[in-house]
Amino acid sequence: xxxxxxxxxxxxxxxxxxxxxxxxxxxxxxxxxxxxxxxxxxxxxxxxxxxxxxxxxxxxxxxxxxxxxxxxxxxxxxxxxx
Numbered sequence: 100x101x102x103x104x105x106x107x108x109x110x111x112x113x114x115x116x117x118x119x120x121x122x123x124x125x126x127x128x129x130x131x132x133x134x135x136x137x138x139x140x141x142x143x144x145x146x147x148x149x150x151x152x153x154x155x156x157x158x159x160x161x162x163x164x165x166x167x168x169x170x171x172x173x174x175x176x177x178x179x180x181x
Contacts, residue, residue, distance in 0.1 A: 109133075109134065109164070110162035110163055110164050110176070110178070111129050111130055111131065111132040111133070111134075111162065111163055111164070111165070112129065112130040112160070112161075112162055112180075113127040113128060113129035113130065113160075113161050113162075113163055114127070114128045114129075114158070114159070114160055114161070115127060115155050115156065115157055115158065115159045115160075115161060116128055116141060116157060117143075117157055118152050118155060118156060118157060119152075120149055120152045120153070123145060123146050123148075123149045123152070124143050124144065124145055124146065125143070125144055125146055125152060125155070125174060125177075126141065126142070126143045126144075127141065127142065127143075127144060127161075127163070127174075128140075128141040129141070129142070129163070132165060134164070134165075134166075135165060135166075135167060135172070142172070144165055144172050144173060144174045145168075145171050145172070145173045145174070146173070146174045146177075147173055147174065147175050151174070151176075151177055154177075154179060155177065155179060159179050160179070160180045161177050161178060161179050161180060162177070162178045162180055163176060163177040163178070164176040164177075
């Protein structure tokens with residue numbers, strides 16, 4: 100069975116800097132994203148589903164998954180870390 104630890108193991112850590120629901124974008128100060136071979140930095144991502152943004156605000160610590168969708172870095176999952 101998938102435990103929460105394995106489910107989040109391949110997720111990157113980040114701090115939410117800015118949420119733009121209208122544009123479906125989120126600015127994240129993130130750690131290394133191994134799946135994208137991307138070093139830690141602060142950048143803006145598109146989110147696959149605007150509804151994901153209703154549960155986060157600036158300052159939240161999150162874990163997230165992102166993909167390179169035709170050159171657009173897109174967040175596919177995010178989870179607020181308590």
